[in-house]
Amino acid sequence: MPTRTDLPQEFSFIHRHFSELAGPAALGLKDDAAVFMPPAGREMVIAADAMVENVHFLPDDPAETIGRKLLRCNLSDLAAMGARPEGWLLTLARRPGLDDAWFSAFCGGLKADQTHFGLSLLGGDTTSTQGPLVLSLTILGSVLPGQAIRRIGAQAGDGLWVTGTIGDGALGLRVLQGGLADPSGHLAERYRLPRPRVGLPLHGLASAAMDVSDGLVQDAGHLARENGLSVTIQASTVPLSEAARACGPEWLETCLTGGDDYEILFAVPPAREESLMRAGVLMTLSGPVPVTRIGQFHTSATGVQVLDENGAPMRFKKTGWSHL
């Protein structure tokens, strides 16, 4: 596409790379804001997340996956609420050294994902920085009134369940840093491309839910505390991928505390657990996903306890990520 030389660089940059991502509400990315009629009879759900080079992704990660990772992290927030994606906005602070080829790949990845997950770009802003690349994404979704799943709602006795497998993302980061072998490539791929569980049918099933982004142990403890409860996790029941198991038991702590999972952690009342146990999977927009019972909520002192296969409490060097 030819550069429109009558326009300042910034407009031509946005036109070249982002206009093909824009939906009708974006008004061609040429106005001060996007305008749309909200879906009739639905509540809106909105969240924002930022990613910083060297913190959430690596400078030599493929451009094609960096934007998708951020979009997928945000989609995971919608999935945790049981919401349907509607649209997204992106701001980016560009550092020197990222050329047109980089942004073509960056936007190409985003285009594939927005098609798959059924949403489109509403707007955003580009600016420059002398520091690391910073991306910020706002995601907008919708849900039937009263059907959003909150973090609050779990009761003592509810089971603690999780989608998919835990630890692949954290191990993938170690692989990319050179500290771990990954013959199948599965771990690095999960670090770079989380699999948001969009469309997970939590309404009528889960009493509370959140997405696991900062480490299973920390996030489970957080879910328990929000409900004034404690939670016990049986480490041996935590679902690990074949690639994660192949790393050996010395990597279990990394799996349980490492972060970057983007699975959904949810509480299920006892009366609904048997049929879920029998099914073993739930449907998502991307197909069926296994679900596993890994623990239970209790009324005793708040917090999280992880038990090993002998029922003894495990101790960890750290329980998860804090972005400060």
Added chain:
Amino acid sequence: MPTRTDLPQEFSFIHRHFSELAGPAALGLKDDAAVFMPPAGREMVIAADAMVENVHFLPDDPAETIGRKLLRCNLSDLAAMGARPEGWLLTLARRPGLDDAWFSAFCGGLKADQTHFGLSLLGGDTTSTQGPLVLSLTILGSVLPGQAIRRIGAQAGDGLWVTGTIGDGALGLRVLQGGLADPSGHLAERYRLPRPRVGLPLHGLASAAMDVSDGLVQDAGHLARENGLSVTIQASTVPLSEAARACGPEWLETCLTGGDDYEILFAVPPAREESLMRAGVLMTLSGPVPVTRIGQFHTSATGVQVLDENGAPMRFKKTGWSHL
């Protein structure tokens, strides 16, 4: 407020500083996303802008004004569409060296502004960076269906109008950089605290509108091009503040091209100009604001031409800001 030591640093940071900004939809900033019922019978308007330290604000700008500046820039986008503010989300990439006192002042400023402009915090994210501070803000507003004012809609013969005064922000930056005297303090104050024209009654009056953020000349040219028109500006009619005039005629170019105005530039059909000329002001949420006719749209070649008091075209070293 005591630090909740049972929580990771990040949660306690958000709790300390941001929870008092959160409205009911934010669910106490404790969930994966905010949930709200959109205002009945209205379209939603949404925009996002980022600000980077050393690009959009200075490291020694008061913390109290930095967040407000970004919020006000976003409010200016809503004002340009004729939309009413509803809510906002903030992501921030913190650099080392910004302490609790800094964030208290930062959030204090935001609290005053969200009260004044009638909106509340919906959510966001905090993370860390080794580079300059990066802030990204998404703003959500609403408008009656079909009443959003677009950039497209101006006709040849329409007058070009602008709110308030032009150039104060750009001169204020020069003052803060030590290159210009500002005995009244007006210029620095306008650089740090733009005055978004929220509530400006553009519906039924303006055929097109945008906010002036990257320099009057560039933005006017952009508005003309979007409409397949040219625009002529009479430099002598561009409204300057007393403080800007006191800087002397050698600063006129800075005023016309400098950016950081956050005034509203709008096109008015001839039939509506006489009464507007007589009134000379329009109401906003913050009180009446002067409006001035500074030029006219034409059918000839697209672009912008600025004429001096003798009707001769003026030439500028640059026409505005491009954030690349």
